[in-house]
Amino acid sequence: MSYRIEFRDVKLAFGEKVVLDGISFGVRPGQMTVILGQSGSGKSTTLRLLLGLLKPDAGQIYINGEEISHMKEDDLNRVRQRMSIVFQEGALFDSLTVYENIAYRPRELGWPEAKVDERVQEVLDFAGLKDVADLLPGSLSGGTQRLVAIARAIVDDPEILLFDEPTVGLDPPTARMICETAVKLRDLENTTSMFVTHRLADVRFLASHYAVRDENNNVTIHDESNDLCLINTSFIMINDGKVVFQGTDEMLWQAEDSFLRDFVRGDEDLNT
Ligand SMILES: Nc1ncnc2c1ncn2[C@@H]1O[C@H](COP(=O)(O)OP(=O)(O)OP(=O)(O)O)[C@@H](O)[C@H]1O
Numbered sequence: 001m002s003y004r005i006e007f008r009d010v011k012l013a014f015g016e017k018v019v020l021d022g023i024s025f026g027v028r029p030g031q032m033t034v035i036l037g038q039s040g041s042g043k044s045t046t047l048r049l050l051l052g053l054l055k056p057d058a059g060q061i062y063i064n065g066e067e068i069s070h071m072k073e074d075d076l077n078r079v080r081q082r083m084s085i086v087f088q089e090g091a092l093f094d095s096l097t098v099y100e101n102i103a104y105r106p107r108e109l110g111w112p113e114a115k116v117d118e119r120v121q122e123v124l125d126f127a128g129l130k131d132v133a134d135l136l137p138g139s140l141s142g143g144t145q146r147l148v149a150i151a152r153a154i155v156d157d158p159e160i161l162l163f164d165e166p167t168v169g170l171d172p173p174t175a176r177m178i179c180e181t182a183v184k185l186r187d188l189e190n191t192t193s194m195f196v197t198h199r200l201a202d203v204r205f206l207a208s209h210y211a212v213r214d215e216n217n218n219v220t221i222h223d224e225s226n227d228l229c230l231i232n233t234s235f236i237m238i239n240d241g242k243v244v245f246q247g248t249d250e251m252l253w254q255a256e257d258s259f260l261r262d263f264v265r266g267d268e269d270l271n272t
């Protein structure tokens, strides 16, 4: 069984405070794994470990089969180049247009301008941002700014994309737009991703919708409804430093664990 991302018995404490007390999970290539857990349970910490920004106290972290926690900085940078992260705060450059924000990284990497333009156009189209390409981020809604942040994260075609609560604070239709983009990356680009969220509505959407591209290159999003379930999303929940659940949404809805039951029964408003 080969994983693109694997944590084996990873432990991390900040001083006296044990945040991760031996967590293990695997994410297969092209799969989306949604990370659930209360505030302070270690979700962002897990993503930072994956980026090599933190080192675990014990355990191993594998990316494409390579253990990263003992890697030299040069090797780690090579692995990091294949990953991108989308934060809640888009962290866009305010004085650059949407186009220039997205072109920033490819230009920094020294791509020829024709290739930069071709790829930026492709990504603008993918994220539905063509109409705002020449605007400054400050003139856009919060949701559109997050789409720009996603566009910027995917421009150099990362193998692994990390989302740290990309829907927090957004109204439901805008949050849905972000989830649709994540689903398109999963189903059309085969991106491996980890998606941190508190929102039950995100969980439902990511577990039940899939993207299709037709022969005219039009992309549509469908609800699996009664179709055969082939949706490539799995879920993990972290509680008290442990992975208390890993599995499909069907398993999540049926889980016995009281903590999980509270979450899946939770009042929608409490989870936004
Ligand atoms: N650099 C740090 N130094 C000390 N404590 C830290 C540090 N980073 C995180 N923590 C603590 O580790 C715990 C886990 O933090 P983390 O940010 O991973 O939680 P989270 O699950 O992402 O929460 P949220 O849903 O609020 O974003 C928290 O108690 C936090 O205060």
Ligand SMILES: [Mg+2]
Residues within 6 Å of the ligand: 043, 044, 045, 164
């Ligand atoms: Mg966090």
